[in-house]
Amino acid sequence: MPTFNDILIMLPEFYLVAAACLLLLLDAWMKPAQRNILHWVSVLVLLVGIYLVVAGQPDAPVSAFGGMFVRDATAEILKVFMLLCTALIFIFSRPYMVDRKLFQGEFYTLMIFATIGAMLLVSAGNLVMVYLGLELLTLCSYGLVALNRDSPLSSEAAIKYFVLGALSSGMLLYGMSMVYGATGTLALAELHGAVVHAGMSNLMVFGLIFMIVGISFKLGVAPFHMWIPDVYQGAPTSVTIFVGSTSKLAAFGMAYRLLESGMGGMAGQWQMMLAVLAVASLAIGNLVAIVQTNLKRLLAYSTISHMGYLLLGLVNATPEGYAAAMFYAICYALMSTAAFGVILALARAGFECEEIDDFKGLNQRSPWMAFLMMLAMFSLAGVPPMFGFFAKLLVLQSAIHAGMMWLALVGVVFAIIGLYYYLRVVKVMYFDKPVEGQELRPQADGLLRATLSVNALVLLALGLYWGPLLGWCRAAFAG
Amino acid sequence: MFNHLLSLLIWLPIVGAIPVLLAGSGRPGLARWLALLVAVLTFVASLCLLPAHDAANGAMQLAESHVWIASLGVNYGLAVDGISIALILLTTFVGILVIVGAWEVIQDKPHQYMAAMLVLEGLMIGVFCATDALLFYVFFEAMLIPMFILIGVWGGPRRVYATLKFFIYTFLGSIFMLIGLIYLYLKAGTFDLHTLAALPLTMKEQTWLFFAFLLAFAIKVPMVPVHTWLPDAHVEAPTGGSVVLAAVMLKVGTYGFLRFILPITPDAGDHFAWIVIVLSLIAIVYIGYVALVQEDMKKLVAYSSVAHMGFVTLGIFIAFMLVRDANDLDAANLGMQGAMVQMISHGFVSGAMFTCIGVMYDRLHTRQIKDYGGLINVMPWFGFFYVLFAMANSGLPGTSGFVGEFMVVLASFAANPWIALFAAFTLIIGAAYTLWMVKRVLWGEITNPHVAQMKDINGREAFVLIAFAAAVMALGIWPQPLIHLMDASVSQMVQQLAVHKI
Numbered sequence: 001m002p003t004f005n006d007i008l009i010m011l012p013e014f015y016l017v018a019a020a021c022l023l024l025l026l027d028a029w030m031k032p033a034q035r036n037i038l039h040w041v042s043v044l045v046l047l048v049g050i051y052l053v054v055a056g057q058p059d060a061p062v063s064a065f066g067g068m069f070v071r072d073a074t075a076e077i078l079k080v081f082m083l084l085c086t087a088l089i090f091i092f093s094r095p096y097m098v099d100r101k102l103f104q105g106e107f108y109t110l111m112i113f114a115t116i117g118a119m120l121l122v123s124a125g126n127l128v129m130v131y132l133g134l135e136l137l138t139l140c141s142y143g144l145v146a147l148n149r150d151s152p153l154s155s156e157a158a159i160k161y162f163v164l165g166a167l168s169s170g171m172l173l174y175g176m177s178m179v180y181g182a183t184g185t186l187a188l189a190e191l192h193g194a195v196v197h198a199g200m201s202n203l204m205v206f207g208l209i210f211m212i213v214g215i216s217f218k219l220g221v222a223p224f225h226m227w228i229p230d231v232y233q234g235a236p237t238s239v240t241i242f243v244g245s246t247s248k249l250a251a252f253g254m255a256y257r258l259l260e261s262g263m264g265g266m267a268g269q270w271q272m273m274l275a276v277l278a279v280a281s282l283a284i285g286n287l288v289a290i291v292q293t294n295l296k297r298l299l300a301y302s303t304i305s306h307m308g309y310l311l312l313g314l315v316n317a318t319p320e321g322y323a324a325a326m327f328y329a330i331c332y333a334l335m336s337t338a339a340f341g342v343i344l345a346l347a348r349a350g351f352e353c354e355e356i357d358d359f360k361g362l363n364q365r366s367p368w369m370a371f372l373m374m375l376a377m378f379s380l381a382g383v384p385p386m387f388g389f390f391a392k393l394l395v396l397q398s399a400i401h402a403g404m405m406w407l408a409l410v411g412v413v414f415a416i417i418g419l420y421y422y423l424r425v426v427k428v429m430y431f432d433k434p435v436e437g438q439e440l441r442p443q444a445d446g447l448l449r450a451t452l453s454v455n456a457l458v459l460l461a462l463g464l465y466w467g468p469l470l471g472w473c474r475a476a477f478a479g
Numbered sequence: 480m481f482n483h484l485l486s487l488l489i490w491l492p493i494v495g496a497i498p499v500l501l502a503g504s505g506r507p508g509l510a511r512w513l514a515l516l517v518a519v520l521t522f523v524a525s526l527c528l529l530p531a532h533d534a535a536n537g538a539m540q541l542a543e544s545h546v547w548i549a550s551l552g553v554n555y556g557l558a559v560d561g562i563s564i565a566l567i568l569l570t571t572f573v574g575i576l577v578i579v580g581a582w583e584v585i586q587d588k589p590h591q592y593m594a595a596m597l598v599l600e601g602l603m604i605g606v607f608c609a610t611d612a613l614l615f616y617v618f619f620e621a622m623l624i625p626m627f628i629l630i631g632v633w634g635g636p637r638r639v640y641a642t643l644k645f646f647i648y649t650f651l652g653s654i655f656m657l658i659g660l661i662y663l664y665l666k667a668g669t670f671d672l673h674t675l676a677a678l679p680l681t682m683k684e685q686t687w688l689f690f691a692f693l694l695a696f697a698i699k700v701p702m703v704p705v706h707t708w709l710p711d712a713h714v715e716a717p718t719g720g721s722v723v724l725a726a727v728m729l730k731v732g733t734y735g736f737l738r739f740i741l742p743i744t745p746d747a748g749d750h751f752a753w754i755v756i757v758l759s760l761i762a763i764v765y766i767g768y769v770a771l772v773q774e775d776m777k778k779l780v781a782y783s784s785v786a787h788m789g790f791v792t793l794g795i796f797i798a799f800m801l802v803r804d805a806n807d808l809d810a811a812n813l814g815m816q817g818a819m820v821q822m823i824s825h826g827f828v829s830g831a832m833f834t835c836i837g838v839m840y841d842r843l844h845t846r847q848i849k850d851y852g853g854l855i856n857v858m859p860w861f862g863f864f865y866v867l868f869a870m871a872n873s874g875l876p877g878t879s880g881f882v883g884e885f886m887v888v889l890a891s892f893a894a895n896p897w898i899a900l901f902a903a904f905t906l907i908i909g910a911a912y913t914l915w916m917v918k919r920v921l922w923g924e925i926t927n928p929h930v931a932q933m934k935d936i937n938g939r940e941a942f943v944l945i946a947f948a949a950a951v952m953a954l955g956i957w958p959q960p961l962i963h964l965m966d967a968s969v970s971q972m973v974q975q976l977a978v979h980k981i
Binding site: 363367378383384385389393396397400401405408409412415416419420423426427430431465466467470471474 | 546547548549550551588591613616617620621623624627628631632638639642643646647650651654655657658661662664665
């Protein structure tokens with residue numbers, strides 16, 4: 001029987017479910033003109049969620065519902081950043097959604113449910129929970145991608161996402177069933193013990209491979225990246241930003257739960273697999289990004305390469321390595337919100353501002369937006385003193401520490417190649433002349449501008465002083 | 480004693496760039512004056528280094544250290560010795576002159592130009608102060624961003640190509656150094672340069688590290704054969720960008736040799752010194768010939784920069800030969816000392832040359848030598864300065880160009896007369912390409928009617944040129960204060976060369 005304590009441990013999740021249901025009701029009763037209230041309440045709900053996560057933080061890892069749900073420092077940090085990213089997305093998206101007549105209650109409730117799925121995923125203590133969290137997250141995401149239902153591009157992206165997503169969920173489930181067959185347990189903690197003690201059978205290795213396929217799909221690691229460019233480009237930008245931030249944090253959490261919490265004893269098996277996946281992602285992501293003309297698609301390929309770097313942290317399979325990977329995931333999420341935030345801020349009704357050429361001469365029209373975008377680009381490229389550089393530094397260090405010097409070298413070679421397309425965006429904004437007659441002014445929404453500025457400046461500030469964040473990440477895995 | 484002087488020097492221009500930027504395009508006058516104020520304040524603050532510093536002590540001084548990243552054990556560590564101080568003074572001095580030099584020349588978004596210059600200045604000072612390898616790397620790389628913008632926004636017609644090449648080329652070199660630094664960190668548990676210098680390393684490790692460092696710094700210097708970004712960057716950069724690039728940024732490369740290769744990989748450095756020496760000689764002789772045939776003045780001076788920087792690398796690595804093979808510490812001292820003087824001198828001379836070319840370009844909007852001729856008839860004052868700097872560039876005794884080159888040639892004679900012979904070639908080639916350019920630009924009849932309408936330098940330009948001229952002459956006639964400033968640090972560095980780490 002669930003005790004009161006169980007509920008207390010899961011309070012943030014329960015609270016969000018209740019709040020999301022209330023929002024749904026609120027939306028049903030509200031006139032379209034009052035939808036702004038819904039927006040503000042949603043942001044507030046998320047902020048309170050952050051408060052609940054932080055305030056209820058346990059000293060030591062605790063589990064609830066018979067080990068189904070784990071609340072530890074790793075989950076706490078990821079949840080704070082996931083909620084934060086979703087809140088940022090709400091703030092960044094409002095004018096964009098209004099302009100496109102998509103300013104509806106579904107957007108908010110689906111987003112919040114997706115975030116709840118992400119939170120359950122990173123807190124999972126059981127394979128079933130992993131699957132449930134993942135499905136809640138992805139099912140909501142399918143709906144979000146198709147939110148603009150009159151757009152053929154959006155619908156195409158949603159179908160692709162759904163078909164491939166369903167396939168990968170199937171793979172994951174298949175892998176889980178094999179692991180269950182081999183060990184007779186679904187609980188990650190017991191699984192960890194079973195792997196260590198019982199050694200490994202072929203069945204386990206097969207199960208592991210299928211699970212890695214599922215994880216790779218979720219992360220968007222090559223060769224399981226096919227859906228990423230289409231979804232990034234086809235989805236409304238306000239949804240793309242979600243797939244690129246909150247969803248990536250969740251994917252890291254899932255990888256950590258399955259690979260370390262569950263299959264940590266088989267690190268020797270999965271390290272090399274991840275290394276190969278990392279090389280493939282770095283190569284495909286960086287090389288294909290060079291020829292893109294659509295900024296959202298470019299950022300999609302850049303995501304693929306960034307997830308490759310994230311794997312560089314995981315291959316080490318030590319607490320420092322996981323901390324580096326989590327640091328990278330957080331860093332990537334913040335860079336992604338900043339970059340897509342600028343796109344959202346510049347988009348207008350009938351103008352998506354998603355082609356790279358749309359940014360021509362941005363420095364003449366709106367120097368501040370150009371500056372923010374430049375910060376995001378240099379951070380993505382990993383140029384010091386931006387945040388992105390230090391995240392790269394840590395994962396490279398982790399790869400070298402794991403004795404994979406070659407992998408680190410591959411990483412830096414592709415960092416140089418990757419530099420080119422980020423610089424191209426800066427070039428377009430700063431060195432090119434603006435297109436005559438084209439309006440390139442950011443949305444007038446004051447809060448959007450202020451939040452976006454803070455988001456981008458944080459990339460610089462965290463570059464100058466990132467010690468505490470790394471300290472938290474390290475502490476989360478030290479115990 | 481106020482012990483945050485170094486931090487002040489780094490952050491004053493960087494933070495000072497914010498009000499300059501905020502002054503906005505609406506009030507360009509205010510932005511210019513603010514930028515000048517910040518640059519002058521930085522220069523004054525850098526002068527305070529001289530009394531605060533004990534020249535008799537060759538160790539790092541005025542140290543500042545704060546924990547930066549506790550969980551990695553990385554410190555925000557700053558300190559300077561005589562060599563760093565000389566370079567910092569060069570930076571702040573040039574910092575004022577480029578701002579004055581750009582005063583009316585930059586009409587398009589002057590506030591952004593000035594702000595980028597100030598940020599760049601702060602970052603370069605940071606490179607010369609950092610005692611933590613990670614901090615050094617951050618400053619080293621961050622410099623690229625403002626320079627990228629400076630060339631790309633205010634540059635010439637092929638600016639996009641040039642600036643992308645500059646950025647990617649330099650990034651390419653340094654990122655392998657990053658791998659080397661991470662390797663060292665995992666071995667030593669710290670990025671502190673002093674600890675890394677004491678870390679024992681096998682020859683194999685040193686070799687890999689040596690080439691990683693060499694690649695990073697050789698591109699920055701730049702040495703043959705990785706110099707090809709420099710002519711492009713110089714030609715396309717605005718005058719101020721060229722001045723900073725030639726006067727200060729190239730020195731970051733040779734400074735890196737001193738702080739990384741010499742202390743961390745001395746044995747590999749000795750073993751492979753011949754590579755650097757050969758490359759330096761190629762730079763001096765071959766690039767000299769390349770400079771001779773240039774038709775674009777900026778390209779000519781850019782190639783001459785490569786040749787002159789060859790002396791710096793030659794001086795540094797000849798010291799390896801002298802210490803390890805001949806055990807001749809005095810000659811090694813001389814070579815190293817010469818390299819240092821050459822670094823400072825080249826900063827003034829090349830900065831002045833690029834300023835002169837900028838002055839001509841502002842009037843005629845061309846840098847082709849053939850478009851000029853007979854300039855002395857209409858711009859006598861300008862001609863005076865141009866000849867003076869040309870003499871310094873070709874290493875005439877009495878100018879700063881002579882001192883460093885002469886010391887390096889003397890030291891290389893002690894190591895191997897053949898090296899000295901090739902190095903001394905520069906006196907002929909350098910004179911040839913510089914004076915031939917002067918002949919074609921200044922003397923003769925006026926053939927281009929536009930030249931006849933050119934006006935002589937105004938007060939602002941005169942100020943910049945006089946400042947450069949004063950520095951060039953002072954250093955040429957009385958180099959003793961500079962040598963004294965760096966002497967203790969240089970001898971300490973030379974003594975370190977003798978220490979085997981295997």
